[in-house]
Amino acid sequence: MTNPTVKLIVNHLKTHIEGLPLKFHEELKVALRYLAPNATEYNPAYANKWWDGFNYLYDPHTCSFPSGLYHRVKALLQNWGLDVQTIRNLPVAECVERRYYAPPFELRDYQLRAVAQAVSQQRGIISIPTGGGKTEVAQALVDRLKAKRVSIIVPSRAILDQTYERFKKVFPHENVFRWGDGHKLPIKPYENGICIATAQSACRRPTEWMASTNLLIIDEAHHQAASTFQTATSYCTSAASIIGFTATEFREANDDLELEAWCGPLIFKVKYDDLITQGCLVPPEFKKVHTAEQGIVQLQGRRSLIFSETIEALNQHKHLFDQYNIPIATGAMKTADREKLLTKLDTGAISAI
DSSP states (O other): OOOOEEEEEEOSSEEEEESOOTHHHHHHHHHTEEEOTTOSTTOHHHHTTSSOSEEEOOBTTTTEEEGGGHHHHHHHHHHTTOEEEEEEOOOOOOBOOOOOOOOSSOOOHHHHHHHHHHHHHSEEEEEOOTTSOHHHHHHHHHHHHOBSEEEEEESSHHHHHHHHHHHHHHOTTSOEEEEBTTBOOOSSOOSSEEEEEEHHHHTTSOOHHHHTOSEEEESSGGGSOHHHHHHHHHHOTTOSEEEEEEOSOOOSSGGGHHHHHHHOSEEEEOOHHHHHHTTSSOOOOOOOOSSHHHHHHHHTTSOBOOOOSOHHHHHHTHHHHHHTTOOOOOTTSOHHHHHHHHHHHHHTSSSBO
């Protein structure tokens, strides 16, 4: 007796299933669910048991799920003893020859492997710790894929300017432009180029530029709202490649299922400890100090973040922070002001916050 054959029709946004036996629909629905962040005692629907607290990514009525889960679903179906036939209706990227300006250093082995995986898989998440060179990997990926129109979505205005400057240096002959924080899309979109956009601007409404994007990169994927992935991918109907970058540890449970749903599976991962062992990152140094002034003196000239358990404790030592030109940032501070402080720390204008 032959196994039933199931067809997976993969489109840009959704994958549809044909021929799935009825008994597997509920199993697939349970397999593609995750506990929602708002499933708490403070949510009336959850507290009163009107809602089970799960978000479901498989819809039995339309027999569809987000295409980023294709590899996961295919493996599940095969484990259930079903034969799988895949039909791909995906966009084909328009390409352009880029004049690639070599970065100031050669990519390390793990960065080259990350680029190779992204080129091979075309869709997925790359996990590299902070300081591990995610931006350099993204730049190399733009060069390798040679997509005509590239959109890079960043979570904040501070990162918008930083990313723009770094891409402009590496691609000096390209139309590298910003979208967000007062920077608007050109009235007549460029025929080709690299757009660095804030999530708020890129996901506000459909645009001709987003619709014609061939390569979509989502930076700091773990720190952007899940709706960002869904909206961005739905707008980028011509995107043949969708790559998410994160510095956050990719969890094994279904906590990251929605991230995977829209960006794709984890395709490359390197751990913080591994980069320290390879000499690519400096291990953190911990020192115990007995007084605030002793600690501040030891930090002089070193870029530092100083954490306090309470605002009251910070205020007790405000005279010391003022003396050593160390600004205080709290949750009450406006986002724009906090981002300006972080930019000053990044550029070396101040040594500590």
